[in-house]
Amino acid sequence: LAKTTQPISMDSYEGQEVNITCSHNNIATNDYITWYQQFPSQGPRFIIQGYKTKVTNEVASLFIPADRKSSTLSLPRVSLSDTAVYYCLVGDGETSGSRLTFGEGTQLTVNP
Amino acid sequence: NAGVMQNPRHLVRRRGQEARLRCSPMKGHSHVYWYRQLPEEGLKFMVYLQKENIIDESGMPKERFSAEFPKEGPSILRIQQVVRGDSAAYFCASSPGLKKISTDTQYFGPGTRLTVL
Numbered sequence: 001l002a003k004t005t006q007p008i009s010m011d012s013y014e015g016q017e018v019n020i021t022c023s024h025n026n027i028a029t030n031d032y033i034t035w036y037q038q039f040p041s042q043g044p045r046f047i048i049q050g051y052k053t054k055v056t057n058e059v060a061s062l063f064i065p066a067d068r069k070s071s072t073l074s075l076p077r078v079s080l081s082d083t084a085v086y087y088c089l090v091g092d093g094e095t096s097g098s099r100l101t102f103g104e105g106t107q108l109t110v111n112p
Numbered sequence: 113n114a115g116v117m118q119n120p121r122h123l124v125r126r127r128g129q130e131a132r133l134r135c136s137p138m139k140g141h142s143h144v145y146w147y148r149q150l151p152e153e154g155l156k157f158m159v160y161l162q163k164e165n166i167i168d169e170s171g172m173p174k175e176r177f178s179a180e181f182p183k184e185g186p187s188i189l190r191i192q193q194v195v196r197g198d199s200a201a202y203f204c205a206s207s208p209g210l211k212k213i214s215t216d217t218q219y220f221g222p223g224t225r226l227t228v229l
Contacts, residue, residue: 043220
């Protein structure tokens with residue numbers, strides 16, 4: 001069972017770049033890596049997904065090293081509204097849904 | 113295009129009663145997921161459904177919990193004879209079903225917060 005490990009919390013300041021790393025040592029060949037953001041009392045929101053190397057969209061970048069045992073979500077120039085819990089999700093389409101476990105996530109707090 | 117709708121947003125039940133949680137997926141989405149989130153914890157997968165078909169229920173408790181996604185109408189998560197430990201936020205997500213289960217982007221609803229007294 002692919003298990004993910006993330007820091008429980010991170011603190012940052014407005015305007016800084018934030019990097020959140022997720023470890024997934026048991027990632028399988030077909031596994032993709034997906035990141036979601038969750039605000040209090042809301043459902044998670046998709047941020048970015050990747051398989052290898054680097055993926056970038058209008059919100060974030062995702063860096064995946066060659067061994068794929070970890071991934072790093074990079075948020076450029078964070079603002080107060082980026083304060084949320086960030087979840088790393090690993091799984092592939094061939095496995096049961098029980099692998100769709102979001103884990104504890106990382107509480108990011110952006111300070112003024 | 114309306115997002116995923118869930119109702120009720122808050123539900124209070126006494127022990128032993130039944131709880132029915134409804135989820136209307138985004139327009140054009142044929143797949144629905146249900147998750148449970150306990151306070152201060154991450155989301156736990158419960159069940160994955162397509163219209164009139166349960167694809168994966170590996171995360172569902174063996175007793176008292178059931179889910180359906182009929183041809184017409186919303187998906188229903190049903191909890192019979194609720195106990196205090198069922199108190200949690202229940203999130204529904206939908207996806208277009210174009211990719212495999214965990215690579216398909218999921219769009220989440222606002223959740224239903226169930227409180228069992």
